[in-house]
Amino acid sequence: MLRVRNLHAYYGHIHAVKGVSLHVNPGEIVALIGGNGAGKSTILRAISGVVPAASGEIVLGEDVITHLSPERILKRGIGHVPEGRRLFRGLSVRDNLALGAYSRTDRAGVKQDLAAMEELFPILGRRRRQISGTLSGGEQQMLAIARALMGRPAVLLLDEPSMGLAPIMVNQIYEKIADLNRSEGLSILLVEQNARMALGLAQRGYVVETGRMVMEGPTSELRQSKEIQRAYLGKGYREVWE
Ligand SMILES: Nc1ncnc2c1ncn2[C@@H]1O[C@H](COP(=O)(O)OP(=O)(O)OP(=O)(O)O)[C@@H](O)[C@H]1O
Ligand SMILES: [Mg+2]
Known part of the structure; x- marks a missing residue:
């Protein structure tokens, strides 16, 4: 579905991504984990152009x-929920959703999808006219995901959906992500510092450190890895999975 081969990306002289390869199969959830500054967000930004x-x-x-504009990449079917959500904070929930479909010309389809998003995330329907900057963190994350879905992506890139949210909210967001994958067969590339959640949800995973992939495999194997337990899962992980 999505394949990245030997990707390099820079910010000026900073070599942030140093030859990364990964793939996401149709209908798969793939986790990309790694510490601060490892290059996770840059990989997603390069994919979405x-x-x-x-x-x-x-x-x-x-x-x-590879070299298409972000708009064309969006049209081809890559949806990106960026780090920090990047909503149009001064605009209403409804307007943010509508802007997620700005590149589409099928008005009837867009209208249907607006209704579908309000069904999928009922809070967004109830808060349709609310200014999005005044939503709670969890509601903003739902809106950011729904806005990306309005572009009808084949692959969804999710950058740290759990960031800054209370555990109960994180669980709700993860349930929605699992639902989307299960019911729509949506392929998802999930970036997380919350390795526990990401490796619990995804089928396969990659570990990135200072711009390079250092490990990959089925999440069942990654969870057993001593290095991953030490570096990313910390103590107590057994209580969650075993
Ligand atoms: N806009 C930018 N300008 C210059 N350097 C940047 C920029 N964005 C990121 N970098 C640098 O690129 C490297 C990779 O950053 P990136 O944001 O991809 O990491 P990350 O894995 O997403 O980290 P985090 O988990 O903290 O979000 C870091 O060294 C970072 O300082
Ligand atoms: Mg990041």
């Missing part, structure tokens, strides 16, 4: 999308 790929290749389905 907001940071240029200096070299390497990004393929969606049969199409090479």
